[in-house]
Amino acid sequence: MPDWIQITIRAVSLLVILFFFTKWLGMKQLSQLNIFEYITGIVLGGIVAIHVSTLDSPIYFAVISMFIWFIIPYLVEQLSLKSKTFRDFTQGKSRVVIQNGKILEDNLKKEHFNTDDLLESLREKNIFKVADVEFAVLEPNGKLNVLPKRENRPITAKDLGLDIAPDRETQTVIMDGKPLLEPLANISLNPTWLEAELDKMNVSIENVFLGQVDSDGQLTVDLYDDTLAVPSPTQKPLLLATMKKCQADLELFALSTENEQSKQLYKRNSEKLQKAIDQISPYLR
Amino acid sequence: MTVGSQVRTCYASIKSIEATLSILSNQTNELTAREAYKEVESIIKEIKEDLNKQLLLLAREEPQYNQ
Structure with missing residues (x-):
């Protein structure tokens, strides 16, 4: 068999194996890989690269070594799904670096995170002043997650006490x-x-x-x-406008009529309508 | 425009509001929204009935509108 055919066969078959191995190991972004997964990826790639072009070594060598580098990370992953302590060991734990607005220098040191790294990570979250931070956690993948102090957090409908209609996905x-x-x-x-x-x-x-x-x-x-x-869509704004107009009309009738009984009726209904408007307007916005 | 015809217009608008609310409550697939629409629809219904009574009263006072 000519060399070029051998190389083609090796390349294609190893490519297919590599594709399925990485698929079974789970889909993650490169930036989310922990150090172990990262090394596994590189080694699997390296094995393929070497065996595709080295025709001296039999192809099953490649398959064996790839299988070992696949099965161990796979088992580790399965085990860490089951056990919390094992997971902490293999994937690392998140560490608190700022608590109650104070930087915990010891924890920074343990993670080999220097002051510049900390400031840089904070800036990534648009925080330029350490005093604005209430709480910050360094995740195992090296990302810093920050909880700003209450007054520096973006305002929400809950803060304003606004009534908001719930909605589902479009x-x-x-x-x-x-x-x-x-x-x-x-x-x-x-x-x-x-x-x-x-x-x-x-x-x-x-x-x-x-x-x-x-x-x-x-x-x-x-x-x-x-x-x-x-x-x-005009249905909802139109409905709200019509309701408001009717409410105003009823008030006008109440003012213009001289019949006391009618006046009471108009007034009562205009109040009722106002209540209805207040109740429904969050849904019509 | 006499008071009678003004109230009549208002009554028509109220009926249109009720119909739109009923459409919306049937269209939405969010349960709380549906309940809110239904609740307001029942308030509107009460208003409608009141206005209807008033219309009858006015019709007696302004008999030309019965023709």
């Missing part, structure tokens, strides 16, 4: 001019509904590049033809 129901049936079924809608909604907007499905439905069943589309204007 489903993509049209892609490249074709309806996607599974997402539609997820929100218990059917293609007929989709057609009706598109008819209301006066667009044909072939012209829709992307269409999404939010948790309130409102359809928004992006068209291939960017010169066409697409109506944005």
Whole structure:
């Protein structure tokens, strides 16, 4: 057998084996690998590289050594899934480096993390002042996770005491001019509904590049033809406006009527409507 | 525009609000939102019934609107 055929066969077969081994070892980003996984990856690559081009050594040598470098990390991973102590040993533990706003120098030293590293990691999180930090943890993969002090944290709806309507994920129901049936079924809608909604907007499905439905069943589309204007959903803002108008009308009636009984009726209902508006407006925003 | 026709317009708007709320409550797949819509829909319904009574009263006072 000519050499070039041998090399081709070796390259292809080892490539396939390597592909499956790395797949079975679990998918992770390169930056998330711990040091052991990182070395395993390099060694597996090295074994393949050597055996593809070295025709003197039989190919099963490559398979044996790759298998060993696959099975041990695999077993280690399985064991560490089961046992917490084993996991701490193989994958390392996170270490607190700032607590109650104070830097814990001893822990920094144990992780071989110097002051510049700490400042750099904080800057990555957009923190330029150590005094702004309440708590910081150094993760085993070398990343620093930071909890800023209460006053330096971004404000949330909870802080403001705002009422916010809950919502679910948006489903993509049209892609490249074709309806996607599974997402539609997820929100218990059917293609007929989709057609009706598109008819209301006066667009044909072939012209829709992307269409999404939010948790309130409102359809928004992006068209291939960017010169066409697409109506944005008006149902909810219109509803809120109508409610406000009716409320104002009722108040006006209450003021203008002279019949005491009617006045009371208008007043009561205008208050009721105001209550309804307050209750529903988070959902209509 | 007489008071009668103004109240009539308002009554129509209330009916439209009720219908829209019912559409929204059927359309949403979020349970809490559905309940909120339903609750407000029932308030609107009460208002509608009150206004309807008022409309009958006004119709007696302004008989030309019955024709």
